[in-house]
Amino acid sequence: MERPYSPLLNLRIFAMALTTQRVDVPVIVDESKCLEKCVACIEVCPLDVLVKNPETGKAYMKYDECWFCLPCEKECPTGAITVQIPFLLR
Ligand code: SF4
Numbered sequence: 229m230e231r232p233y234s235p236l237l238n239l240r241i242f243a244m245a246l247t248t249q250r251v252d253v254p255v256i257v258d259e260s261k262c263l264e265k266c267v268a269c270i271e272v273c274p275l276d277v278l279v280k281n282p283e284t285g286k287a288y289m290k291y292d293e294c295w296f297c298l299p300c301e302k303e304c305p306t307g308a309i310t311v312q313i314p315f316l317l318r
């Protein structure tokens with residue numbers, strides 16, 4: 229039997245999709261440039277918010293907190309990191 233159209237159900241599905249995806253974090257790592265054996269950005273970050281994905285060996289921002297101090301971007305040997313500085317801090 230076909231389910232009747234339910235706007236509420238559609239809204240719930242949309243909300244679930246939003247909550248299961250990383251929407252935006254200030255530090256973006258280009259995985260194609262990230263070296264598996266490197267930990268430079270992880271070691272220099274004073275907040276310890278960058279970690280390695282154990283499955284891929286690539287770095288990513290695990291916690292959405294950042295001082296926008298930039299050593300992670302400067303120390304990355306391959307230029308894989310981009311820190312997106314908010315407009316008001318530029
Ligand atoms: S900008 Fe600073 S606080 Fe933010 S991830 Fe890089 S090193 Fe950590």
Ligand code: SF4
Pocket residue numbers: 257261262263266267268269270286287303304305306307308309
């Ligand atoms: S410094 Fe660059 S290459 Fe090294 S782990 Fe971080 S993102 Fe990857």
